[in-house]
Amino acid sequence: MKEWTREERYRTILEASNEELTELRDIVNSCPYRQKFHIQPTTGLLNDPNGFSYYNNEYHLFYQWFPLGPVHGVKHWYHVSSKDLVNWKDCGVGIIPTEHFESHGAFSGSGIAEDDKLYLFYTGNTRNKEWVRNPYQCLAIMDKEGKITKNNEAIIKDVPKEYTDNFRDPKVFKDNNKYYCLIGAERKENLGTIVYYESDNLKDWTFKGEIKTSFFGNGFMWECPDYLKFDDKGVLIFSPQGLKAEGDKYKNIFQSGYLIGENIDFSNGEFKHGEFTELDRGFDFYAPQTMTDDKNRRILIGWMGLPEIDYPSDKNQWAHCLTLPRELQLVNGRLIQKPVKELEQLRGEKLEFSYELNNEEKAIEGFNEKSYELICNFNNFNGKYIGLKLRKSINEETVFYYDIENKKLVLDRSKSKEKFALEYGTQRKCKYDKDELKLQIFVDISSIEVFVNDGEEVFTSRIFTGDESNELSIFADGSAKAEMKVWKIK
Numbered sequence: 001m002k003e004w005t006r007e008e009r010y011r012t013i014l015e016a017s018n019e020e021l022t023e024l025r026d027i028v029n030s031c032p033y034r035q036k037f038h039i040q041p042t043t044g045l046l047n048d049p050n051g052f053s054y055y056n057n058e059y060h061l062f063y064q065w066f067p068l069g070p071v072h073g074v075k076h077w078y079h080v081s082s083k084d085l086v087n088w089k090d091c092g093v094g095i096i097p098t099e100h101f102e103s104h105g106a107f108s109g110s111g112i113a114e115d116d117k118l119y120l121f122y123t124g125n126t127r128n129k130e131w132v133r134n135p136y137q138c139l140a141i142m143d144k145e146g147k148i149t150k151n152n153e154a155i156i157k158d159v160p161k162e163y164t165d166n167f168r169d170p171k172v173f174k175d176n177n178k179y180y181c182l183i184g185a186e187r188k189e190n191l192g193t194i195v196y197y198e199s200d201n202l203k204d205w206t207f208k209g210e211i212k213t214s215f216f217g218n219g220f221m222w223e224c225p226d227y228l229k230f231d232d233k234g235v236l237i238f239s240p241q242g243l244k245a246e247g248d249k250y251k252n253i254f255q256s257g258y259l260i261g262e263n264i265d266f267s268n269g270e271f272k273h274g275e276f277t278e279l280d281r282g283f284d285f286y287a288p289q290t291m292t293d294d295k296n297r298r299i300l301i302g303w304m305g306l307p308e309i310d311y312p313s314d315k316n317q318w319a320h321c322l323t324l325p326r327e328l329q330l331v332n333g334r335l336i337q338k339p340v341k342e343l344e345q346l347r348g349e350k351l352e353f354s355y356e357l358n359n360e361e362k363a364i365e366g367f368n369e370k371s372y373e374l375i376c377n378f379n380n381f382n383g384k385y386i387g388l389k390l391r392k393s394i395n396e397e398t399v400f401y402y403d404i405e406n407k408k409l410v411l412d413r414s415k416s417k418e419k420f421a422l423e424y425g426t427q428r429k430c431k432y433d434k435d436e437l438k439l440q441i442f443v444d445i446s447s448i449e450v451f452v453n454d455g456e457e458v459f460t461s462r463i464f465t466g467d468e469s470n471e472l473s474i475f476a477d478g479s480a481k482a483e484m485k486v487w488k489i490k
Contacts, residue, residue, distance in 0.1 A: 001314060009073030010104060012096055016068055024317055031316035033446035033464055036371045037346055037489055039080060039088055040321040045070050048224060048287040049301045049322055050077055051111035054294055055118040056144050059085055062094050064108060070319035075105035084342045085325045094148055101136040101154045108169040108224060118142040119202055123168035124154060133165040156205050164188055169224045180266060181205060182225040192222035192240050212269045215259060215276050219243050224287040228298050230330040234263040239287050248429040253306050256286050258335055281430045282411060282459035298328040304447060304460055312418040312464040323460055324442060324449055338455040347487035354483055357476035364472040371444045371489045376482055378437040383478010390443055393469040400450055407433045411459045418464035430457055
């Protein structure tokens, strides 16, 4: 892979010629791993979802974007919108970092609709000649015509003295007639935390302190904070960097998860909560963001990727995509993630099958698809394993199965053709102990998202398989009954 210089990484799209961009798009579009129904960059690198909101009768979503290659360079915000969370309109670049307070990138942030406008908050990344960073928290406002106007100065200009320059990702929301802004931070003793500010008008902000959690002391930086309420319960979502692996937990380079407890007391920052739980058990999930829509649904979208990892699509000058949107519900002290109902619009031709398995693997006859939705219900099972083999051929397969004896769900991509991030392993597991198993799986050209029992667990992963790997099979080491429905994607 090409070594990118600092100068190459810090060019905005305004500095690229039409010829350069056309050549890039041609290379990207020639890639066999381009997705069919996921949000992905036109060129270059996509990472965190930003500004996810419902405004002017539409869903608006931005994402971190470096347009000129599959590397982390000067970040822009790219803008897409949708009426239904399925069909996304390309709205072009939303924020290009051209001002002094964002000279080295428009980093992540959030959106809030107020007064017939969409307020977009983000971190302006700047560097001086010695490459010392100074972050600013910035504001841009979008009107109903889609015009975005930046505030002429940063709204939070200083980092409190207790924190490093890792001070970013403002999440703004309203609570009890006050506006609050959470910011992911790193203390100078290299410990991650979340700080918060208060405002009456979205422009003038007062520093209040830290969100006080018993999880403090884990990780050196907490990125992309988010907060949502379910009646008398508060949920704090964030992405801590630097957690050490514990058994089957924390196997990725960085994690994303949540704390559930009482509502945060913003008078003093107190948050009484339970244990930290990972949001996703797969290989490729990070920096999620939530919003509440006009139906009062809490909806989450995450980055289907991770920092500091090379992906097979890099050679075609693009990297990463976003997850499918998921509705969040709080059930028995856990966040449940269900694919939003609107995704049923993707369903084309339907196939149905019933199986009684006995120490065997059965191929789905005549099945030859790269992208599809699958629902499979297993019951009356015993023995060692039950599961599915996805994107299968003679030499390739991606396997999801239940290890009955050890009571664990397992995703195995060791035979998914192109290998990457091997230092983090080829399997992901989590505990499971029930006598029924329902799987809803979305398979796209280069990804899978597995929802277990209507979202009790989720495994999100990129897979890079051969063009001929389009078979599907079901298996049991032991016995099981299974009912399966498969929809081709329109």
